[in-house]
Amino acid sequence: MFIVWGKKTVYRKIGHVADFCSICREPRPFKLRRVGSAGHLYYISVGEGELVGYERSCHECGTTFPAQVTTYATVSKSPAPLEDLLNRTFPKLREFYQQRLVLEEAIRHDPAAxxxxxxxxxxxxxxxxxxxxxxxxxxxxxxxxxxxxxxxxxxxxxxxxxxxxxxxxxxxxxxxxxxxxxxxxxxxxxxxxxxxxxxxxxxxxxxxxxxxxxxxxxxxxxxxxxxxxxxxxxxxxxxxxxxxxxxxxxxxxxxxx
Ligand SMILES: [Zn+2]
Missing domain, CATH: 1.20.120 (Four Helix Bundle (Hemerythrin (Met), subunit A))
Known part of the structure; x- marks a missing residue:
């Protein structure tokens, strides 16, 4: 009998956070997921597996970036408007990305400069x-x-x-x-x-x-x-x-x- 087994990437949704999206070029709400590597038998895995890292997907453009969970004050269990998520999950976002936000403002103002x-x-x-x-x-x-x-x-x-x-x-x-x-x-x-x-x-x-x-x-x-x-x-x-x-x-x- 042929047995199919190996390692499989397992994703577990953790919640929602605010963060900066480099594709939208603005702060956005994100979905946060845990990425694990679990053993599988016939592609059926048990548990969430060994921690590989975290990732966040932008609600607006869908792009996924690696995430650092320690950046967030808390994680919201449900989706919420940006300002609400910002205040609760990443209140220091504008300080954290200050240089980036200044650069984005310059891009919007005159990209040729x-x-x-x-x-x-x-x-x-x-x-x-x-x-x-x-x-x-x-x-x-x-x-x-x-x-x-x-x-x-x-x-x-x-x-x-x-x-x-x-x-x-x-x-x-x-x-x-x-x-x-x-x-x-x-x-x-x-x-x-x-x-x-x-x-x-x-x-x-x-x-x-x-x-x-x-x-x-x-x-x-x-x-x-x-x-x-x-x-x-x-x-x-x-x-x-x-x-x-x-x-x-x-x-x-x-x-x-
Ligand atoms: Zn985006």
């Missing part, structure tokens, strides 16, 4: 914050809903399409099943091929555009950072299509149009 080095490191930081999500996604085979749908369609085509052909053309000499099997395989292959770009557009580009928009980066500035990340083997540098990012950055909120 920042030095070239400062702009470069701010643009690179936005990519680096989102890089772990890209690494995680491309480290393993990932089946999204479109791939699942294409697989179901491929099976349905192989089973039912030959019957339909036979009913319409009873005199057809050969079974048409192999043709539909090939069409189904091509459909699944195509969906697997485009799933990486789909992931980037859905899960990475919205956050990246949100973080970069206030800096109004030029194409050259973005390309320089992407080349640097590629050189350091960050998958985000390779998987991201500049045109997709630019298209998203050009899309302004409805209120502004």
């Amino acid at each position: 920042l030095s070239q080095d400062q702009r470069h490191s701010l643009i690179r930081a936005a990519f680096v914050f989102l890089s772990p999500q890209v690494e995680q996604r491309f480290a393993a085979t990932h089946i999204d809903k479109e791939i699942t749908l294409s697989m179901v369609t491929a099976v349905a085509l192989a089973i039912f399409a030959p019957l339909v052909v036979k009913a319409w053309m009873p005199d057809a000499p050969e079974s048409s099943r192999p043709i539909f099997v090939i069409i189904g395989l091509l459909l699944v292959g195509w969906q697997i091929a485009v799933s990486g770009r789909r992931f980037m557009r859905r899960h990475i580009i919205p956050g990246l555009a949100k973080a970069l928009d206030p800096l109004s980066p030029t194409e050259d500035e973005i390309q320089t950072v992407m080349a640097e990340l590629k050189q350091h083997r960050h998958k985000i540098g390779r998987k991201l299509r500049l045109a997709d990012l630019q298209a998203r950055m050009r899309r302004k909120p409805a209120a502004a149009t």
Whole structure:
């Protein structure tokens, strides 16, 4: 008998806190989770496992960052408006992030007035914050809903399409099943091929555009950072299509149009 066992990452929700979001560039409410590593048998784990660390996910943009629980005065069990969470969980947030908040104010006021080095490191930081999500996604085979749908369609085509052909053309000499099997395989292959770009557009580009928009980066500035990340083997540098990012950055909120 084949026994499946090993280590599995286990997440446990702890509560809600206020903290600074480097993608939204503002203090935001966050969901706080404990990350553990537990033994599993057939992917069923017992307990919360050995402590690996903590992470916080922004309620607004969904980006996850490592968290230091000792930073918070307390953790709220339920979600709450930002000011309420701020007062209870991180009352010293504005002191703690004072320099950062001053920098953000300067970005909002006139991003072109920042030095070239400062702009470069701010643009690179936005990519680096989102890089772990890209690494995680491309480290393993990932089946999204479109791939699942294409697989179901491929099976349905192989089973039912030959019957339909036979009913319409009873005199057809050969079974048409192999043709539909090939069409189904091509459909699944195509969906697997485009799933990486789909992931980037859905899960990475919205956050990246949100973080970069206030800096109004030029194409050259973005390309320089992407080349640097590629050189350091960050998958985000390779998987991201500049045109997709630019298209998203050009899309302004409805209120502004
Ligand atoms: Zn955010």
